[in-house]
Amino acid sequence: MSEKHSEGHGHCCGDIGRRVAARRQELGLSREEVALRAGSAPGYIQYLEEQPATPGIGFLLRLADALETSVIELEGGTTDLPPGFGVPAQRPILTELSSDECGVLLGTHGVGRVAVTRHSHPAIMPVTYVVADGEVAFRTPPDALPATAPGGELAFEVDHIDDVVGRGWSVLIVGRPRPVTDAEAVRRLDRQAYRAPWPDSEGARWVALTPTEVTGRRVDVWDAHRHVRRRLEQA
Known part of the structure; x- marks a missing residue:
């Protein structure tokens, strides 16, 4: 065609x-x-x-x-399916990502997940985010968990899964959140934002996460032909 x-x-x-x-x-x-x-x-x-x-x-x-x-x-055939719904690869290869690779995959904006612990109970919620000045910033309603957890550690995760070929990656950031209250900083983040906050709320506030630890992993598929070519090139 x-x-x-x-x-x-x-x-x-x-x-x-x-x-x-x-x-x-x-x-x-x-x-x-x-x-x-x-x-x-x-x-x-x-x-x-x-x-x-x-x-x-x-x-x-x-x-x-x-x-x-x-x-x-x-x-869009996987829009309503959970990640990893496909058949896993027969011979997956798991590799650790460098901080630079994590930064590239994180990009400048997207949708991720925030994990917090409050009153001894874990909670995970999706958020839209932007990357600015080495921090991950996202907006949440005033009463949402990430907005009420400054002072403690918070985990942020973003990933991509290709169910058809069994490849994927994930990046995990751990750090301490802080509310963004400076008016100019808020306006700058508003201009950078590509999406409305999830959920959309008039009182949504920006929370910035300064990374103290960044880790990532990639799941690939073992390719016998590529492996042979690489061995021949090294010989």
Whole structure:
């Protein structure tokens, strides 16, 4: 199939484009770089991101490979499924990530999870976040757990799982939260924010987490052919 519109792939208008743009930005790639990887034209990547489009399955496969994801992810087929719903890889490889790698994967914004302990009970809640000045900042309602836990340690986690190929990664940050009260700092974070706070609240306050420990892990799939090539190159 060509890159032009094709019938039979009923996607919601613009949904694939939004996922392509988000994944491209997550990887830090330009449209030109994605087009080169996918064997396409930058203009078509722009069209796909900005206009309702239903590309053929052949191009979707190349695009998913270029964006290091899966067609199911681009089509939103895993939207309502918990992470890790697919079949695990037969021979997974677990590697520790450096702090620099963790920083790249964390990106500049996204959705993560905050874990706190209050009254001897653990609690986890999703939050939208931005990275600014070496800190992770997120907004919560005044009575939410992360907003009421300054002084103690807090854990923040973000991850990505590709159920189709059994690959994924996770980054864990531990630190001490502090409320952001400086008016200029609040305005600066508001300008950087890509999403409204979860849940949306007029009284939502910014909380900044200064990392004291950053760790990450990547789960990959053992590739016999790649292993042989690497051994030959080292010989």
